[in-house]
Amino acid sequence: MVATPTRQLSLEEFLQLPETKPASEYSNGEIIQKPMPQGKHSRLQAKSVNAINNLVEDAKIALAFPELRCTFGGRSIVPDVAVFAWNRIPVDEKGNIANVFNTYPDWTIEILSPEQSATKPIKNILHCLNHGTSLGWLIDPEECNIIVYPQNQQPIYLENETDILPVHEIVKELHLTLGQLFKCLKLN
Template sequence: MTNLTIELNSVIDMTEEQFFQLCQKNPDLRFERNAKGDLIIMSPTGGKTGNRNGRLTQQLFNWADRNQLGIPFDSSAGFNLPNGSNFSPDASWITIEKWNNLTPEQRTKFLPLCPDFLIELMSPSDSLPKTREKMKEYLENGMQLGWLINPKNQQVEIYRAGKDVEILDSPEILSGEDVLPGFILDMTKIW
């Protein structure tokens, strides 16, 4: 199954609140929205992708619990990016300062910011060119470090603010560098 994109902007200019309500009224569906206002309906993942995503999230949450430097999120968390896109990365993290600057109401809805760190895990229904575009969009909106994991090719694309994309073949570990100090993702549990 592939993801579907519906052009809505020519019909309705959906506000962030309306988009949030649409998602809440349809909990069995996963939506994203690009900066043009197009609605993207994400297909569910299979067992293998779901397990891989759980392993990513598990390792990120365990690290975050130990150091208390920020707040991690799983794939169900939505982010309203500064450019108007509404995305839900597979795993993400923001600094504790950003979290503390959010109001209690902002914390209950899609967060009005871009994650400092995120992971996008390719599933069979994902398009590599479209996911690369999304990673670049995250960078343009404030992401400091991002990993695009492609299990099919056993490659990882590393996106860093102000730097060229680095591509690694079959890495055994990934480092959170200075964005997530001390975080090491064990890729042997992902491949």
């Protein structure tokens, strides 16, 4: 029996498909559905978004968005947290935040889900860095560590509670240690 090759979808065709829950991403003609977020993932995502927005939103410096579709460089990805400098946030004709973000985030944060391979989130972070993003984080809630990906530098592995997390320059007022970040997972 001869296998018939299936036609790959174009990025434009993918973007016409209905959204899925959890979100699906597009890369090189392939559609990959993200894993369903679970407790630790959701809590770390909320903590990151809130910590960033509490410092920068009122001053109109930047905004952190959870699960925002970003389409650029031939791919359409949905970072767990996408941070945009205020002047880079797409707006519609009324001056409101646009629904479609056809650009890269300034800072991307990916959070591993249980039993998820790190390969896909790392590929997304590297894609972002190759298209203008300045900083990426890969948070591993099970191991309580973070790999920081600064643009044009070697990744930095952080595992000690006292390690200070490198942040994007637009949120330089955010002083957070690894221990402070992961403390949000404790309920006592």
